[in-house]
Amino acid sequence: xxxxxxxxxxxxxxxxxxxxxxxxxxxxxxxxxxxxxxxxxxxxxxxxxxxxxxxxxxxxxxxxxxxxxxxxxxxxxxxxxxxxxxxxxxxxxxxxxxxxxxxxxxxxxxxxxxxxxxxxxxxxxxxxxxxxxxxxxxxxxxxxxxxxxxxxxxxxxxxxxxxxxxxxxxxxxxxxxxxxxxxxxxxxxxxxxxxxxxxxxxxxxxxxxxxxxxxxxxxxxxxxxxxxxxxxxxxxxxxxxxxxxxxxxxxxxxxxxxxxxxxxxxxxxxxxxxxxxxxxxxxxxxxxxxxxxxxxxxxxxxxxxxxxxxxxxxxxxxxxxxxxxxxxxxxxxxxxxxxxxxxxxxxxxxxxxxxxxxxxxxxxxxxxxxxxxxxxxxxxxxxxxxxxxxxxxxxxxxxxxxxxxxxxxxxxxxxxxxxxxxxxxxxxxxxxxxxxxxxxxxxxxxxxxxxxxxxxxxxxxxxxxxxxxxxxxxxxxxxxxxxxxxxxxx
Amino acid sequence: xxxxxxxxxxxxxxxxxxxxxxxxxxxxxxxxxxxxxxxxxxxxxxxxxxxxxxxxxxxxxxxxxxxxxxxxxxxxxxxxxxxxxxxxxxxxxxxxxxxxxxxxxxxxxxxxxxxxxxxxxxxxxxxxxxxxxxxxxxxxxxxxxxxxxxxxxxxxxxxxxxxxxxxxxxxxxxxxxxxxxxxxxxxxxxxxxxxxxxxxxxxxxxxxxxxxxxxxxxxxxxxxxxxxxx
Numbered sequence: 001x002x003x004x005x006x007x008x009x010x011x012x013x014x015x016x017x018x019x020x021x022x023x024x025x026x027x028x029x030x031x032x033x034x035x036x037x038x039x040x041x042x043x044x045x046x047x048x049x050x051x052x053x054x055x056x057x058x059x060x061x062x063x064x065x066x067x068x069x070x071x072x073x074x075x076x077x078x079x080x081x082x083x084x085x086x087x088x089x090x091x092x093x094x095x096x097x098x099x100x101x102x103x104x105x106x107x108x109x110x111x112x113x114x115x116x117x118x119x120x121x122x123x124x125x126x127x128x129x130x131x132x133x134x135x136x137x138x139x140x141x142x143x144x145x146x147x148x149x150x151x152x153x154x155x156x157x158x159x160x161x162x163x164x165x166x167x168x169x170x171x172x173x174x175x176x177x178x179x180x181x182x183x184x185x186x187x188x189x190x191x192x193x194x195x196x197x198x199x200x201x202x203x204x205x206x207x208x209x210x211x212x213x214x215x216x217x218x219x220x221x222x223x224x225x226x227x228x229x230x231x232x233x234x235x236x237x238x239x240x241x242x243x244x245x246x247x248x249x250x251x252x253x254x255x256x257x258x259x260x261x262x263x264x265x266x267x268x269x270x271x272x273x274x275x276x277x278x279x280x281x282x283x284x285x286x287x288x289x290x291x292x293x294x295x296x297x298x299x300x301x302x303x304x305x306x307x308x309x310x311x312x313x314x315x316x317x318x319x320x321x322x323x324x325x326x327x328x329x330x331x332x333x334x335x336x337x338x339x340x341x342x343x344x345x346x347x348x349x350x351x352x353x354x355x356x357x358x359x360x361x362x363x364x365x366x367x368x369x370x371x372x373x374x375x376x377x378x379x380x381x382x383x384x385x386x387x388x389x390x391x392x393x394x395x396x397x398x399x400x401x402x403x404x405x406x407x408x409x410x411x412x413x414x415x416x417x418x419x420x421x422x423x424x425x426x427x428x429x430x431x432x433x434x435x436x437x438x439x440x441x442x443x444x445x446x447x448x449x450x451x452x453x454x455x456x457x458x459x460x461x462x463x464x465x466x467x468x469x470x471x472x473x474x475x476x477x478x479x480x481x482x483x484x485x486x487x488x489x490x
Numbered sequence: 491x492x493x494x495x496x497x498x499x500x501x502x503x504x505x506x507x508x509x510x511x512x513x514x515x516x517x518x519x520x521x522x523x524x525x526x527x528x529x530x531x532x533x534x535x536x537x538x539x540x541x542x543x544x545x546x547x548x549x550x551x552x553x554x555x556x557x558x559x560x561x562x563x564x565x566x567x568x569x570x571x572x573x574x575x576x577x578x579x580x581x582x583x584x585x586x587x588x589x590x591x592x593x594x595x596x597x598x599x600x601x602x603x604x605x606x607x608x609x610x611x612x613x614x615x616x617x618x619x620x621x622x623x624x625x626x627x628x629x630x631x632x633x634x635x636x637x638x639x640x641x642x643x644x645x646x647x648x649x650x651x652x653x654x655x656x657x658x659x660x661x662x663x664x665x666x667x668x669x670x671x672x673x674x675x676x677x678x679x680x681x682x683x684x685x686x687x688x689x690x691x692x693x694x695x696x697x698x699x700x701x702x703x704x705x706x707x708x709x710x711x712x713x714x715x716x717x718x719x720x
Contacts, residue, residue, distance in 0.1 A: 245618035246580055246618050246619055246620050246623075247580070247618070248579075248580045248582045248583045248586075249583075259590070259591070262587065262590045262591075266576065266579075266587060269578060269579060269583070270578060273578045273620070274578060333572075333573065333577060334573055334574065334575060334576045334577065335573070336536075336541055336570065336571075336573040336574055337573060337574035337575060337576060339539075339540070339541055340539045340540070340541060340563070340566075340568050340574065341563065341588065341591055342560075342563040342564060342591045342592060342640075343591060344560075482541070482542060482543040485541055485542075486542070489573065
């Protein structure tokens with residue numbers, strides 16, 4: 001029976017309507033997985049070498065034991081965000097003469113096919129087999145392995161359980177990240193140490209290997225919990241995300257903008273009520289930390305803004321890029337309605353500018369915490385911000401008029417290539433390159449602050465010309481609207 | 491003339507989907523468009539609403555080409571398919587949105603909606619659902635009510651009776667027949683009974699061409715039935 005299920009799954013993949021797209025997505029996804037698995041293997045085998053490097057002057061086993069629980073905490077959050085529920089696809093079987101338990105075990109087995117379940121093995125097993133075996137002997141080694149596998153399985157089914165009960169939310173992931181960061185900070189200031197706790201637990205496993213079965217018990221318990229929950233809730237409408245009562249909302253702060261505000265509110269609801277636009281906007285918050293990679297002290301000290309402006313543009317403008325690249329496409333399902341209603345295209349375009357400006361402003365304000373690295377960065381951000389809302393928005397909307405691809409926004413965002421075309425790839429270049437090119441001559445002449453001024457100036461000039469640009473894009477949209485509407489109907 | 495179509499043509503590849511030489515609809519008429527699948531009804535409606543660029547010819551609304559001016563939007567309301575609904579809104583939000591485009595306040599909209607309680611059958615308002623969570627029939631009702639709410643001079647509906655339950659079909663007929671004011675109605679339908687009942691004029695299309703254009707009387711239904719059974 002299970003093999004029949006699996007063969008149906010295979011067929012549904014190969015025979016799906018947009019096969020090309022999903023295969024391409026799978027291939028790219030496959031490369032990513034391969035890449036990460038290779039990285040995991042690499043880290044796994046070199047762990048014995050670099051652990052003493054990272055945690056200087058600390059016993060290597062203490063370090064190893066210490067990172068295990070940290071890893072699984074992060075693993076938990078990643079799964080919360082990325083792991084998908086293997087639900088659907090069972091609907092046609094529910095009314096047939098197939099035992100419920102069969103269907104449930106199919107769902108359970110299918111859930112194991114996830115890259116998340118492989119990483120910990122690649123990461124931890126090499127060290128366990130080489131170092132732990134020598135130090136603690138065969139039995140302890142086996143129990144280490146059992147523990148790692150058990151925690152993996154625990155995480156796997158615990159996430160599924162949480163997702164089935166629909167108590168997940170991007171906000172929770174963010175909270176989790178903050179909590180982990182807090183623990184790391186507390187660790188750093190030596191207040192509370194999760195590492196010590198993790199070390200304590202695994203040292204106990206090393207000493208009394210039987211304790212490792214504790215993890216196994218926990219994993220079994222959560223597996224059982226998950227299966228029981230499935231058994232009593234095997235109804236299609238309960239398997240997916242739970243239906244909560246929807247309420248009408250009104251964004252009072254947008255009302256002052258009149259009709260433009262009404263349209264902006266409409267789009268804000270679109271973003272908040274669909275997974276794909278929501279996650280593409282929320283991504284902006286994760287990218288807030290991007291600066292830590294680029295803003296190095298020597299660069300800041302030498303005013304080398306040229307090497308940092310990329311990160312600044314990207315951080316303050318990411319919401320414009322990720323949301324704007326599919327502009328109009330987000331509304332493809334009701335584009336006909338928008339066109340045939342009494343909506344002034346000018347207001348429509350202005351609403352987009354308004355949203356971009358609000359989003360970009362919020363992100364830029366949030367990014368001001370980089371002031372702790374150096375107040376200069378605020379100037380850099382300000383220049384990038386002005387350039388983004390002045391120049392970037394116009395460019396993105398102009399390119400958007402060349403996008404005729406319908407977008408199904410109810411699907412999830414990660415690794416979803418539907419609606420992606422050449423324009424999306426080209427789009428990022430001018431957005432980021434133009435400000436860099438403007439800055440470059442000043443950077444070469446060693447006038448970094450004049451460079452920032454020039455970048456800001458371009459932004460301000462474009463902002464002052466916004467009325468002109470709105471008309472320009474409206475004209476363009478008017479020419480293109482039949483083509484766009486036709487593409488969106490498909 | 492609230493609507494005038496001149497030499498309107500739409501060609502896809504080598505196939506002519508719509509080909510109408512001349513057609514006039516006067517203020518206050520109720521006109522039904524009938525024809526089999528592929529007769530070009532929806533394409534024709536889309537061109538009336540400036541959603542598809544005609545290959546040739548023009549659509550004039552009160553004498554103005556719909557492609558060149560937006561004035562027709564001030565007195566035209568339409569519902570062709572779910573693509574006209576914004577499906578992630580609650581019905582209340584959608585009505586308020588459409589209302590705000592026509593300068594109706596939230597209170598105006600609420601007052602207007604009370605007269606539709608019967609039509610909605612208690613399933614639409616305060617249901618705690620987004621429009622996308624409704625059945626097709628109920629989505630239809632939302633679209634039709636939103637169109638009527640705009641108090642249009644010209645109302646265009648594509649197969650309004652499809653997906654509706656019998657009770658609602660009868661209520662809709664009553665609504666269309668009795669709607670106050672000097673409204674021009676242009677609807678398409680596959681249901682010959684309903685369309686002859688509601689409309690005073692029937693336009694029969696086949697392969698994009700107007701085959702017949704006549705006023706309804708007691709023989710119309712028979713005539714249409716014999717045409718379609720041939």
